[in-house]
Amino acid sequence: xxxLIIKRILLGLITLFIVxxxxxxxxxxxxxxxxxxxxxxxxxxxxxxxxxxxxxxxVPAYERYVSWAVNAIQGDFGYSLSGEMPIKEVLGPRIxxxxxxxxxxxxxxxxxxxxxxxxxxxxxxxxxxxAISTVxxxxxxxxxxxxxxxxxxxIAIWLEWLPGIVIVPTDVSLLxxxxxxILPVIAIAMIMTAHMARxxxxxxxxxxxxxxxxxxxxxxxxYWKMVFKHVLPNALLPAINVVALTIAWLLGGVVVTxxxxxxxxxxxxxxxxISNRDLPTVQALAIILASxxxxxxxxxDLMTLMLNPRLKxxxxxx
Amino acid sequence: MTEIIQKVKNLSIGFKSKKGxxxxxxxNISTNxxxxxxxxxxxxxxxxxxxxxxxxxxxxxHGLYTxxxxxxxxxxxLLKMKNRDLEKIRGRKIAMIPQNAGQALTPNLKxxxxxxxxxxxxxxxxxxxxxxxxxxxxxxxxxPSPETIALRYPHELSGGQQQRVAVAMALAGTPDLLLLxxxxxxxxxTTQAHVLELLNFIAKDTGTSMVYVSHDLGAIAQVSDRxxxxxxxxxxxxxxxxxxxxxxxHPYTYGLLKSIPKLSLAGLPQSMPGSQPQPGTIHRxxxxxxxxxxxxxxxKNNSPQLEYLEELNTSVRCxxxxxxxxxxxxxxxVNEIKTSTQDKEILNLSEVSISYAKQKLLDQVLNRISxxxxxxxxxxxNxxxxxxxxxxxxxxxxxxxxxxxxxxLLRTKGGIIKFDQNRNLSSDLKERDPNDLRIIQxxxxxxxxxxxPNHTVEEIIAQPLKxxxxxxxxxxKKNIIDxxxxxxxxxFYMSRYPRQLSGGEKQRVAVARAFAAKPDIILCDEVTxxxxxxxxxxxxxxxxxxxxxxxxTYIFVSHDLAVVRAISDRVAVLYQGRLCEVGPSxxxxxxxxxxxxxxxxxxxxEPDPDIKPKLVAEDIVEEKPPQKGCSFQGRCSRILGDICxxxxxxxxxxxxxxxxxxxxxxKELQKDQIN
Numbered sequence: 001x002x003x004l005i006i007k008r009i010l011l012g013l014i015t016l017f018i019v020x021x022x023x024x025x026x027x028x029x030x031x032x033x034x035x036x037x038x039x040x041x042x043x044x045x046x047x048x049x050x051x052x053x054x055x056x057x058x059v060p061a062y063e064r065y066v067s068w069a070v071n072a073i074q075g076d077f078g079y080s081l082s083g084e085m086p087i088k089e090v091l092g093p094r095i096x097x098x099x100x101x102x103x104x105x106x107x108x109x110x111x112x113x114x115x116x117x118x119x120x121x122x123x124x125x126x127x128x129x130x131a132i133s134t135v136x137x138x139x140x141x142x143x144x145x146x147x148x149x150x151x152x153x154x155i156a157i158w159l160e161w162l163p164g165i166v167i168v169p170t171d172v173s174l175l176x177x178x179x180x181x182i183l184p185v186i187a188i189a190m191i192m193t194a195h196m197a198r199x200x201x202x203x204x205x206x207x208x209x210x211x212x213x214x215x216x217x218x219x220x221x222x223y224w225k226m227v228f229k230h231v232l233p234n235a236l237l238p239a240i241n242v243v244a245l246t247i248a249w250l251l252g253g254v255v256v257t258x259x260x261x262x263x264x265x266x267x268x269x270x271x272x273x274i275s276n277r278d279l280p281t282v283q284a285l286a287i288i289l290a291s292x293x294x295x296x297x298x299x300x301d302l303m304t305l306m307l308n309p310r311l312k313x314x315x316x317x318x
Numbered sequence: 319m320t321e322i323i324q325k326v327k328n329l330s331i332g333f334k335s336k337k338g339x340x341x342x343x344x345x346n347i348s349t350n351x352x353x354x355x356x357x358x359x360x361x362x363x364x365x366x367x368x369x370x371x372x373x374x375x376x377x378x379x380h381g382l383y384t385x386x387x388x389x390x391x392x393x394x395x396l397l398k399m400k401n402r403d404l405e406k407i408r409g410r411k412i413a414m415i416p417q418n419a420g421q422a423l424t425p426n427l428k429x430x431x432x433x434x435x436x437x438x439x440x441x442x443x444x445x446x447x448x449x450x451x452x453x454x455x456x457x458x459x460x461x462p463s464p465e466t467i468a469l470r471y472p473h474e475l476s477g478g479q480q481q482r483v484a485v486a487m488a489l490a491g492t493p494d495l496l497l498l499x500x501x502x503x504x505x506x507x508t509t510q511a512h513v514l515e516l517l518n519f520i521a522k523d524t525g526t527s528m529v530y531v532s533h534d535l536g537a538i539a540q541v542s543d544r545x546x547x548x549x550x551x552x553x554x555x556x557x558x559x560x561x562x563x564x565x566x567x568h569p570y571t572y573g574l575l576k577s578i579p580k581l582s583l584a585g586l587p588q589s590m591p592g593s594q595p596q597p598g599t600i601h602r603x604x605x606x607x608x609x610x611x612x613x614x615x616x617x618k619n620n621s622p623q624l625e626y627l628e629e630l631n632t633s634v635r636c637x638x639x640x641x642x643x644x645x646x647x648x649x650x651x652v653n654e655i656k657t658s659t660q661d662k663e664i665l666n667l668s669e670v671s672i673s674y675a676k677q678k679l680l681d682q683v684l685n686r687i688s689x690x691x692x693x694x695x696x697x698x699x700n701x702x703x704x705x706x707x708x709x710x711x712x713x714x715x716x717x718x719x720x721x722x723x724x725x726x727l728l729r730t731k732g733g734i735i736k737f738d739q740n741r742n743l744s745s746d747l748k749e750r751d752p753n754d755l756r757i758i759q760x761x762x763x764x765x766x767x768x769x770x771p772n773h774t775v776e777e778i779i780a781q782p783l784k785x786x787x788x789x790x791x792x793x794x795k796k797n798i799i800d801x802x803x804x805x806x807x808x809x810f811y812m813s814r815y816p817r818q819l820s821g822g823e824k825q826r827v828a829v830a831r832a833f834a835a836k837p838d839i840i841l842c843d844e845v846t847x848x849x850x851x852x853x854x855x856x857x858x859x860x861x862x863x864x865x866x867x868x869x870x871t872y873i874f875v876s877h878d879l880a881v882v883r884a885i886s887d888r889v890a891v892l893y894q895g896r897l898c899e900v901g902p903s904x905x906x907x908x909x910x911x912x913x914x915x916x917x918x919x920x921x922x923x924e925p926d927p928d929i930k931p932k933l934v935a936e937d938i939v940e941e942k943p944p945q946k947g948c949s950f951q952g953r954c955s956r957i958l959g960d961i962c963x964x965x966x967x968x969x970x971x972x973x974x975x976x977x978x979x980x981x982x983x984x985k986e987l988q989k990d991q992i993n
Contacts, residue, residue, distance in 0.1 A: 209380070215422040218375055219487065220409030220439050223401065229435075233426045308426075 008301060012294040019290040020072070020283075024065050027279045033057060037277040068283070077284035080273075087284045090269070095288075098265035100174065101181055101188070101258075102250035109189040110196065110243060114236075117200025121235075122227065124205060132197070139194035148187040148260040155183060165262040184261045188254050192246050199242050200235070207235040237308055244300030248293045323495055323527055324351040324374055324412075329387035331369055331378060332597075341598035343369050343382060345551040348624075351495065356521055356528040358542030358559060360535055362594055362850040363821075366551040368417075371497045371531045373397065375412050376404050391495075410440040413488035417500040419480035423472035430468030433487050440491035455486040459516060477713075478509035485516065489524075496528045502537055506712040507877065511921035511931040514540050533850065535578060536923030539563055540931070547571050550595055550605045553624060557632030560927050567632065567639045569612045577855035579884035581922055584904060586653045586884050589856035593820045604636075609852075612638045655862055657887050658704040663739060664871050665724070665839060670697040670733035672716070672723050672895075691945055692731055694719050694895035696966075703838075706865065706872040708886035708903070710879060710918065716895030717875045721841045724873065725760050726750055738838075756786045759832040763844035765824035769816040775802070775827050776812040782834040801830040804867075805860060822853035826860065833864060842874045846881060858885055879922050883907050891915050894940060896949035901976030911978045911987045914950045948981065956982060 035051035036043040043051075052058045056067075071078065077087035116136065120129040139147075156164030166180040207213060208231060216230045255267035262268070266285065273281040326349050332342040344366045351357055351374075361367045372379065373389050376396030388395040391412065396404065408414075416422035423432060430452055437448045456464035459482040472480060481501060488496060498517070502510040518541055521528055530541050538545060538559070545562045547555040547570065555568040566572045573590040580587075592609040604610070604617045617637060624635045636642070673692035694716040701707055709717040722728040724735060726747040735743040743754060759782075762768035769778055779798045783789045789797055799809050805826040816824055825845065832840050842861070846854040862885060865872060876882050882889060882903070889906045891899040891914060899912040910916045913934075920932035935953045943949050947963040954962065958981050967981045972988070980987065 211416060211418060211421040212424040214377075215414070215416055215484075216424065218372075218377060218408050218414040218416075219436055220405045220407070220491070221435065222405055222439075229427065230424045234424070237426075 008298055012298050015294050016290055020287050023283050023286040028061055078280045080278055080281050087281055094266050094269050104185045105188045105250055109193040113193040113196035116197040120201045121204035136194040136197050139190045144191055145256050145260055148257055151183050151187055184257050184263050187257050200239055203238055204235040207231050240304050241300050244296050248296040251292045321353040322350045323353050325390040327388050330385040331382055332385050333382050343551055343597055351527055353527055354525050355543045356541050358538035358545045359531045360538050361548035365548040367531045367548050368499050371499050375408055409436055410491040411493055412495045413491055413493035415484050415488045415498045415501045418504055419484040429470050429483050433490050436487050436490035459486045477505055481513055496526050498530045500532050508921040535925035539925045539927050540923055554635045567642045568634050568636050569610045570606050577852050578925055579880040581880050581883055585655055586859050587855045589859050590852040593822055659887055660703040662703045663700055664703040665701040666736045667697050667699045668734050671695040671731050672719055673731045704869050706886045707888045708874040708882040709890050710882055711892035715892040717892055721843055721875055756835045757838045759835050759837040760841045761828050761832050761845050764848045765828045768828055771816055775814050779830050779834050786835050801834055805830045821849050825857055839871045842872055844876055894943035894949045899978050905974045905976045912980050913954050913956050
């Protein structure tokens, strides 16, 4: 077991290393660099040389990679080009904002998704299932920029209940931020909840059709006891991985929604820094997003391992 | 008069087809189960036997519904009862023992909990008493160390142990009626015999009535007092089990009994033509009409009614039962198999060992072999051209593993596989040239999985022809039609998809595909175990015919020892990946010499209530072959002592050419057979 955990962590680190290499090489290959972008038309001769020296771009690429990596491990991603401020400081509040948005969506979305999925599965093909399933399929298929825009139109513009876009400084306090996030959270949670509810539904239906559930019925186990003891533990196990992916997707910045609502999170930062050709920030973002994905998936794998008696003993035996 | 505990009256169950037609799975079934008796329900897949058993618990599967009739228990109709009331009957009054206990036990709950759950629901015992009761129940089904078993999860037990747990769970509610749905089908022969013996004991001990559903007449013969034979949703014959097995007065039962291979008879049994009609396709006349040897004109348009014959205490659904009555002793005739074994050696396995263990990185680098106790070891077999050699043994004996290695799907770890005395086949698929691949073909157990569902029969058979011989156009088509005819399928099958074929037809297509490559050797991996008995005989006969026509060599793997007896020239008995005995089938079956062969053959169930299985050894499951000594030491009842534990026995050869690997001197082994 311990061996397995260590192996998984090592694999995750290797993945991160590869991601960092790819982003580094990618930014190298692209025509132009930080200095040509920064200096624009003045990018020649003495000025360009001076800029290269200042930013340390005059040394060979592999040396720059090593020094960048060593600093990145210590949390220092260098300086952002546009604002001339440490990337660390740019990232901090953005990560906090994204976390707030994601956790709100998770705390609202996951319980609703579980309940909807279970209800639709247990009342399969009956009225509750048909009604909920129709809604979830709609919620799943409408792209978020449309649902987000519609939300703004109806709730912010027509009804004037809530602010339509988020116009607050990036480092605003949590309390001030809260009323601003309601609409984005709804927009995100809709899609996420619908996806997960469908997943949970099919997983529960599959378990309900299994021989051991039929056996439990034939054993005389009362319905709800059967659902909670024999069905749900087995049906929700495979859902853990999907939940993990969803969380990773949320933390990684829901780019489109953040842009539509002008929300100062990681997703919008990605767009901003790409359009500003702020390569150091893009690099830092890539590696941070990758670490979020890797660590959350690692957590999910370990959780499945802990909860599934079958996998647990198999591992021990080997 | 004994009390009737379950009364099935005019029961019909079915489903609505896509066109809105009502299609019947069960057609007007009426029968009574009496207190203390064991009733066997026998029939092929799709005959409705499981649906009937489930209906006796008031359970109708999703998608099916009751069209008419009732299942009466304690004078109330279970099929109309509310779920809340059913919960009080299920498990307490009527309990089910499922077919596949491995899948019928909830994977995330411990064995002890699952039995405790039944006790909580159906008894008033307090927690401590329940704990004691769990141990008692596990003891009763003869599981070793009940306290530790109770703490295990289902997947940590072997198939036989899981089945025993299911029995214990069913007994927890002390039911009046036990329904058993193919309870031993997935088990090894020895385990099956032990579980049946246990069930017989429980029936006597507790006086519980049992309904035993199975396709296997052998198992039914061992347990039941009365037999119900079902055919496409109807009861065709019902009566005392001895009469039904010895003097069947319905043509279907008669044919069924004749198509089962017997241990005592070498040669292939006669097959029944055709297959059971799909539900919804019979509109008038007798449902068995197409396949019946005794049919007349009137059977075509009139459906016979179930007729009760007082003097025999038997009900039969046939116009002609009187003519069968005079002459229905099943005198089995078999088609003798011709041996076409030639002197020429075609495949030679010498010192072959195979291991599933992954090589560790360090061992790979140093190129050394790490596993000193491989799954399969010391296999030495010479296979002659035109021979049918069978590999037999329980699951885990390595028989399929050896096939995989010969086919190149699994690399051997040591030893040499040589084809035709000079070609080395010890390599795996990637290293074999196309001709090496062509000479060895495989037929798999389950044609549902071995035929690509998106290809037509034509495409399936065309593939080897194109690949190995580069055939095209008219020539290709001619060859395909030729092959289809050889496996007795008409030309019109070419455009069909596998899902449009019956099980037997699918397996014929798989056979045609194997022969398309014009192979020298065909590996048959349990080719008939997914088929119904009546179809099995036809496929066996076909294989034999093709072999005689083409001079092919078969390596036949099967867990069914009677099938092996019917088709093979030579048998190799395997235990834990080591050979125990190799010899001509005739000798091995008549004088089983190796203690393990004795155990295996003793456990075979014959469809005859007078032949009881002999249980020699315990059905323990060993996970790994022993490090040293004889492979069978752990279960041998005739173990000699340290010599068996420390030394691998050498081969002893009898006068008739039987090779036996045992420390017990030949004379003693043979002396015991006479007694």
